[in-house]
Amino acid sequence: MDGALLLQQIVNGLVLGSSYALVALGFTLVLGTLDLLNFAHGETIMVGAFAALVSLTVLDLPLLLTFVVAAAIGALVAAIVYVVSIRFVNKTYWAAPALSAVGIGLLLQTGATRIFGTNQREVPDPLRSAQFSVDGVTISVSQVLIIAVTLAIMFALHLLLIRTRIGKAIRAVAESVTAAALLGVNVERTIAITLIISGILAGIAAVLTSFAYTTITPFIGLNLLLKGMTGMIIGGLGNVYGAMAGGVIVGLLETFTVGYWSATYQDVIVYGVMIAVLMFRPAGIFGAKIRKRA
Numbered sequence: 343m344d345g346a347l348l349l350q351q352i353v354n355g356l357v358l359g360s361s362y363a364l365v366a367l368g369f370t371l372v373l374g375t376l377d378l379l380n381f382a383h384g385e386t387i388m389v390g391a392f393a394a395l396v397s398l399t400v401l402d403l404p405l406l407l408t409f410v411v412a413a414a415i416g417a418l419v420a421a422i423v424y425v426v427s428i429r430f431v432n433k434t435y436w437a438a439p440a441l442s443a444v445g446i447g448l449l450l451q452t453g454a455t456r457i458f459g460t461n462q463r464e465v466p467d468p469l470r471s472a473q474f475s476v477d478g479v480t481i482s483v484s485q486v487l488i489i490a491v492t493l494a495i496m497f498a499l500h501l502l503l504i505r506t507r508i509g510k511a512i513r514a515v516a517e518s519v520t521a522a523a524l525l526g527v528n529v530e531r532t533i534a535i536t537l538i539i540s541g542i543l544a545g546i547a548a549v550l551t552s553f554a555y556t557t558i559t560p561f562i563g564l565n566l567l568l569k570g571m572t573g574m575i576i577g578g579l580g581n582v583y584g585a586m587a588g589g590v591i592v593g594l595l596e597t598f599t600v601g602y603w604s605a606t607y608q609d610v611i612v613y614g615v616m617i618a619v620l621m622f623r624p625a626g627i628f629g630a631k632i633r634k635r636a
Contacts, residue, residue, distance in 0.1 A: 346477065346478035346479055347601065349477070349478075349479045350478075350479050350480065350601075351597050351598055351601040351602070352594070353479060353481055353485065354485075354597040354601075355590075355593045355594035355595075355596070355597035355598060356489055356590065356593065356594070357485045357488050357489060357554055357593070358554050358593035358596060358597060359589050359590035359591065359592060359593020359594055360488050360489050360491075360492035360493075360550065360589070360590065360593070361488060361492070361547055361550040361551040361554045361589075361593070362551075362566075362569050362570060362573050362589035362590070362592050362593050363492055363496070363573065363585065363586045363587075363588075363589030363590055363593075364492055364495060364543055364544075364546060364547035364550065364589070365383075365384075365387060365544070365547050365551070365566050365567075365569060365570030365573070365589065366569075366570040366571075366573035366574045366577065366585035366586070366588055366589040367495075367496070367499065367543055367582055367585050367586060367589070368383055368539075368540035368541070368543035368544050368547065368570070369383050369540070369567075369570045369571060369574055369585070370574045370577075370579070370580060370581065370582055370584075370585040371499075371512075371536060371539060371540050371543070371582060372536060372537060372540050373574070373579065373580055374516045374580035374581070374582065375512055375515050375516045375532075375533065375536045376428070376439075376515075376533060376536070378428070378439055378440060378443075379440050379443075379571075380423065380427075380440075380443050380537075380540065381440055381443040381444045381447055381567065382419070382423050382427070382443040382444070382446045382447040382450070383540065383544060383567055383570065384447065384562075384563035384564055384565075384566045384567025384568075384570070385419075385446070385447035385448075385450040385451055385563040385567075386416050386419045386420060386423070386450075386541055386544040386545075386563075387416070387544045387545075387547055387548045387551065387562075387563060387566050387567075388450065388451065388454060388548070388558070388560060388561075388562050388563035388566070389415055389416070389419055389450055389454065389548075390412040390413075390415050390416045390419075390544055390545040390546075390547070390548030390549070391412075391465070391548040391549070391551065391552045391558045391562065392454060392457075392458055392463075392558065392560075393411055393412045393415040393545070393548070394408050394411070394412045394465065394548055394549045394552055395463055395465050395552070395558065397411045397412070398465065398466050398468075399466060405468055405469070408549060409491075409545075409546060409549055411545075412545035412546065412548050412549050413541075413542045413545035413546055414545065415545055416541040416542055416543070416544040416545025416546075416548065417538045417541040417542050417545065418541070419450070419541055419544075420537045420538050420540055420541025420542075420544065421534070421537065421538055421541065422446065423443055423446055423537060423541075424533070424534050424537040424538075426442060426446060427439045427440075427442035427443045427446060428533060428537070429530065429534070447563065450563075451560050451561065451563060454560035455560045458560060460559065460560065460561075461559070462557040462558070462559050463557060463558055463559070464556060464557050465552040465553065465555075465556060465557065465558055467484050467553045467556070469482065469483040469484040469487060472484075484553050487553075488550045488553060488554060491546065491550060492550065495543065495546060496586055499539075499543075499582065500583075502539075503582070508532070508535055511527045511528075511532045512532055512535070512536055514527050514532075515527060515529055515532050515533065515536075516580070547566075551566060569589075569592055569612070570589070572588070572592055572612055572613065572616045573585060573588035573589035573590075573591065573592045574588055574626075575588070575616050575619060575620065575626060576588040576591055576592065576615060576616055576619050576626060576627060577589070577591070577626050577627060577628055578625060578626030578627065578628040579624075579625060579626055581626065581628060583628065584626050584627065584628035587627070587628055588626065588627070588628075591615075591627075592612055595608070595611055595612050595615060596608045596611075596612060599611045599612075
């Protein structure tokens with residue numbers, strides 16, 4: 343096996359997996375707190391990706407402001423999801439919030455097709471041309487940026503969950519909504535903040551996945567949703583650290599399948615591994631114990 347090729351595939355897998363990890367993080371943060379699958383999360387990322395496209399091509403904003411705009415748009419969409427699908431939806435039927443989120447996702451996708459069309463749009467990467475080579479492995483500055491931003495966001499999220507009051511409130515609600523309320527936690531506000539954080543993560547993930555994919559369409563949301571969900575399942579349901587690892591695993595599986603076999607089978611391998619995990623370790627590789635909610 344060519345050592346340089348192997349290292350190149352590892353780098354490519356880490357880059358792609360880093361973007362998937364952020365997708366999985368936002369998805370699992372909501373699942374762990376609310377026991378709710380936010381099916382609008384993928385479309386939130388799609389909207390953030392087009393916000394990044396407009397920021398870079400129409401508004402000609404610098405890269406840092408592009409991240410800020412995408413994160414703000416992601417937070418706004420997440421806030422809408424909270425209001426429409428959680429805060430004021432009738433929860434008598436347990437699937438109502440999830441179905442409402444599906445409806446929001448479809449509306450966002452339809453709106454994007456009307457505004458931007460259905461063709462692929464190339465996302466300009468101001469750092470793509472800046473590259474360097476190490477032992478035959480070519481690495482672009484944008485790839486380094488994707489990994490660095492992902493690691494920084496993961497560390498910041500870790501500190502937020504462990505060191506801050508809102509992080510402790512999120513973990514309390516995740517353990518038991520009833521117990522958290524009895525301890526004085528404002529459950530509704532905590533849920534809203536959790537959704538907004540997931541939206542911010544979606545916006546940042548939108549910019550990174552746009553650079554990793556190089557092109558976007560209004561239909562990328564479903565694919566990213568499935569990849570994020572797969573990473574979450576492989577890493578561990580409701581476990582944010584497992585979601586980080588699971589997203590990276592999905593990225594590595596894809597790049598190794600493409601590099602050493604065929605792009606035709608990349609989804610077969612990824613979802614095959616997911617099915618195997620569900621069969622033999624349903625809590626995920628790094629998953630927490632499956633428990634009943636209070």
